[in-house]
């Protein structure tokens with residue numbers, strides 16, 4: 001079946017995103033590309049006012065240099081989100097990751113308060129200083145990445161891609177297996193991901209192990 005043109009005769013419905021409204025493009029992308037990790041971003045505005053919000057259009061894009069990206073929209077057309085403005089103006093932000101025990105507090109920081117409200121105080125969260133940048137990290141989060149702005153790509157006035165470079169990471173002590181070798185106990189972090197609809201999330205408690213196959217072992221019996 002098709003929606004929006006095309007000649008698909010297979011069992012997959014074709015959605016032509018060039019013909020869909022942004023709200024419908026969002027529904028298709030956000031309900032299929034799952035689970036998405038959540039960047040819980042802390043910034044300061046140029047006057048030093050604290051701001052925090054979650055972003056699930058987020059991932060890391062490699063090391064050397066260590067790069068991550070955030071996709072930031074607008075509250076309403078022409079009304080940019082504080083996080084994007086603060087990053088643009090100050091060039092610094094902390095990406096905290098979200099454990100299952102942080103879920104409700106994270107959700108409070110997503111409330112669309114005005115710039116005068118400190119979301120961290122509303123969510124009864126505490127902060128710890130960063131080493132290399134001015135915005136602090138969230139003490140209750142198991143992983144915090146201190147980032148500087150590498151570049152920002154603006155797709156019109158209401159959508160920006162923030163490209164950040166990770167300068168330092170803080171990982172909760174009990175989840176560090178071997179600091180010299182940078183080995184982390186990932187399951188211990190108990191991180192969550194964003195799923196579909198308004199409020200579905202996934203835990204990372206269901207896993208399976210599948211070692212890579214060296215080319216010399218292929219074909220195998």
Ligand SMILES: Cc1cc2nc3c(=O)[nH]c(=O)nc-3n(C[C@H](O)[C@H](O)[C@H](O)COP(=O)(O)O)c2cc1C
Nearest residue numbers: 053054055056057071072073081082083110111112
């Ligand atoms: C789990 C979760 C993920 C979110 N991901 C995004 C996102 O990727 N991009 C975005 O623009 N807004 C996202 N939002 C909405 C923002 O967090 C929300 O608009 C917030 O109020 C922005 O705050 P700010 O104006 O202080 O930056 C998300 C909300 C939640 C709960």
